[in-house]
Amino acid sequence: MAIVYDLVWRVLHLLLQLQRAAVSAFAWKRNWLLWRRAAAAVLLPLALGFANQKKLGAAAGKRPSRRYRVLTDGKALEKLPLHVGLLVAEEEVQYTDIANVVVWCMALGISYVSVYDNEGVFRRNNSRLMEEIVKQQKELLGSESCKYSSEFLNNGADAQEQDDGKLSIVRAAQQLCKSVEQKESTPKDITVSVLDFTLRESKNLPDPELVLKFGTVDSTLGFLPWHIRLTEFISFPSHKDVSYDDFLCALRRYASCEQRLGK
Amino acid sequence: MSWIREGELGLLERFSANILKAGPMPRHVAFIMDGNRRYARKRHVERQEGHTQGFDKLAETLRWCLNLGIHEVTVYAFSIENFKRSNEEVDGLMELAKEKFLRLLDEQAKLEKHGVCIRVLGDLTLLPEDLQRLISKAVVSTRGHNKCFLNVCFAYTSRHEIANAVREMAWGTEQGLLKSSDVSEALLSQCLYTSSSPDPDLLIRTSGEVRLSDFLLWQTSHSCVVFQSVLCSSQNTRFWNLCEAVLQYQLNHRSIQARELHREAEAAQQLEADRSCVTELLQQGGNGKPVDARSRHTVLLSYTASREERVSRFLDALQQKRDAYFLDMSGLTAVA
Numbered sequence: 001m002a003i004v005y006d007l008v009w010r011v012l013h014l015l016l017q018l019q020r021a022a023v024s025a026f027a028w029k030r031n032w033l034l035w036r037r038a039a040a041a042v043l044l045p046l047a048l049g050f051a052n053q054k055k056l057g058a059a060a061g062k063r064p065s066r067r068y069r070v071l072t073d074g075k076a077l078e079k080l081p082l083h084v085g086l087l088v089a090e091e092e093v094q095y096t097d098i099a100n101v102v103v104w105c106m107a108l109g110i111s112y113v114s115v116y117d118n119e120g121v122f123r124r125n126n127s128r129l130m131e132e133i134v135k136q137q138k139e140l141l142g143s144e145s146c147k148y149s150s151e152f153l154n155n156g157a158d159a160q161e162q163d164d165g166k167l168s169i170v171r172a173a174q175q176l177c178k179s180v181e182q183k184e185s186t187p188k189d190i191t192v193s194v195l196d197f198t199l200r201e202s203k204n205l206p207d208p209e210l211v212l213k214f215g216t217v218d219s220t221l222g223f224l225p226w227h228i229r230l231t232e233f234i235s236f237p238s239h240k241d242v243s244y245d246d247f248l249c250a251l252r253r254y255a256s257c258e259q260r261l262g263k
Numbered sequence: 264m265s266w267i268r269e270g271e272l273g274l275l276e277r278f279s280a281n282i283l284k285a286g287p288m289p290r291h292v293a294f295i296m297d298g299n300r301r302y303a304r305k306r307h308v309e310r311q312e313g314h315t316q317g318f319d320k321l322a323e324t325l326r327w328c329l330n331l332g333i334h335e336v337t338v339y340a341f342s343i344e345n346f347k348r349s350n351e352e353v354d355g356l357m358e359l360a361k362e363k364f365l366r367l368l369d370e371q372a373k374l375e376k377h378g379v380c381i382r383v384l385g386d387l388t389l390l391p392e393d394l395q396r397l398i399s400k401a402v403v404s405t406r407g408h409n410k411c412f413l414n415v416c417f418a419y420t421s422r423h424e425i426a427n428a429v430r431e432m433a434w435g436t437e438q439g440l441l442k443s444s445d446v447s448e449a450l451l452s453q454c455l456y457t458s459s460s461p462d463p464d465l466l467i468r469t470s471g472e473v474r475l476s477d478f479l480l481w482q483t484s485h486s487c488v489v490f491q492s493v494l495c496s497s498q499n500t501r502f503w504n505l506c507e508a509v510l511q512y513q514l515n516h517r518s519i520q521a522r523e524l525h526r527e528a529e530a531a532q533q534l535e536a537d538r539s540c541v542t543e544l545l546q547q548g549g550n551g552k553p554v555d556a557r558s559r560h561t562v563l564l565s566y567t568a569s570r571e572e573r574v575s576r577f578l579d580a581l582q583q584k585r586d587a588y589f590l591d592m593s594g595l596t597a598v599a
Contacts, residue, residue: 013514
């Protein structure tokens with residue numbers, strides 16, 4: 001009988017994996033269709049634009065429209081997170097796609113973006129990601145917007161270290177124990193707010209209100225355990241070719257969700 | 264309604280359970296079962312009724328877990344944040360807890376038969392004293408059982424738990440049992456309320472919320488997290504929801520092996536910390552004389568051994584302190 005169960009289990013999992021592959025393939029195809037439709041929509045006014053004002057270049061006609069759309073989308077959202085985490089749980093990493101999401105976040109007016117993967121790929125290649133962000137920013141938003149957000153780039157977007165989670169809590173604990181050891185404080189002084197304060201000394205980021213998780217793994221993979229207390233998690237099957245509409249949909253879902261904070 | 268429900272699964276359910284069991288099974292599952300009030304509102308019943316039904320569902324879920332061969336379950340019963348609710352509701356919940364723990368004490372024979380060990384995790388001093396006593400009694404009387412484990416998080420939040428662990432370690436350094444350099448990730452894990460459980464393999468949250476709400480943040484950092492959109496107390500929460508979550512765990516099983524990788528990194532960190540402590544020691548005692556590699560190695564070995572001894576002495580003391588609280592509290596009822 002055990003062999004039968006084992007066989008059925010294997011067949012079941014094969015089917016589930018097939019289904020999963022089909023879902024991501026479908027997502028890709030849908031994105032492609034959307035992209036084609038979007039391209040048509042952009043090209044059509046462009047053609048009209050050419051007819052009316054021949055002096056303006058093609059690029060100038062296209063970019064502001066996208067930018068204004070993003071800006072109005074940001075205003076239309078009821079509530080916007082201050083800090084968004086991008087958690088990439090996939091083996092292959094596409095810098096362009098992640099850079100796109102970062103740029104969309106910036107354009108919507110989100111102040112902090114953290115990029116994290118559990119292998120530390122982004123941490124090691126931080127400069128490559130930054131380059132890609134600047135490039136995508138120019139492409140998507142037009143060159144004039146670079147000025148106001150390059151400063152924002154330096155302290156806003158941040159590739160999280162792999163061991164930034166538990167290890168930073170351990171370091172804070174060591175520090176607090178040391179001050180007890182040296183008779184500067186007593187164990188009773190250590191409370192949630194003291195520990196929180198100590199943790200924020202090295203890097204003062206607000207807790208992420210929203211984490212966009214890319215990949216089929218259902219886990220936080222060690223992402224900032226202290227800070228994700230009230231974080232909303234929204235999953236995407238993959239970060240490859242993630243579309244602006246999907247991204248906006250996730251933010252709408254975040255905006256519509258009610259947090260009761262224990263009450 | 265009783266804590267331990269007896270009863271077998273139906274034919275189809277048993278068949279599916281056996282199929283699931285052919286794959287890797289989670290050993291420890293954690294649940295956030297919320298949505299009791301929303302369920303009550305939807306069904307136009309009293310809030311308290313919703314909470315009571317939530318408990319019944321918990322008992323049923325425990326039975327399903329046992330039938331699936333999952334021997335450890337952790338549930339989020341009451342958060343410290345929940346004290347912010349209206350007095351009436353908090354009192355109602357405390358009454359419900361008292362009733363259920365009294366019931367538990369009546370069910371000793373059943374608990375013994377199934378070998379159920381109950382642990383209550385959280386800052387129990389925040390609770391009314393009579394409830395503290397009841398809880399202590401339940402914990403002390405089931406301490407020896409070791410077939411299955413039910414951890415009830417009561418007056419719990421993960422941040423409090425972590426802060427409490429740091430406080431305990433600070434207490435250790437104050438007492439001279441520990442040095443501040445002994446503080447490590449492994450030691451912190453062992454100072455948490457969950458020190459005697461393995462980390463959960465699977466965390467299930469019903470009710471459609473997609474956040475962890477300050478529950479086991481440290482312990483589930485590499486676990487499979489499944490969000491389901493059924494309200495926990497509703498009749499629709501069925502055996503199949505649990506099966507679905509287990510299936511999801513099995514699909515994720517290979518990717519979550521990263522946890523093992525993390526453990527290796529942890530060991531490397533510990534070695535690095537020991538090395539730097541030894542360097543410091545040698546610099547202090549060696550008057551700046553260069554030390555050859557071999558004697559350095561001997562010092563490192565002896566340092567590691569003494570650190571391990573300190574840590575185990577401290578952990579014993581901590582365990583004793585915690586046991587003493589429960590014994591003390593449960594003993595009080597006998598005197599009164």
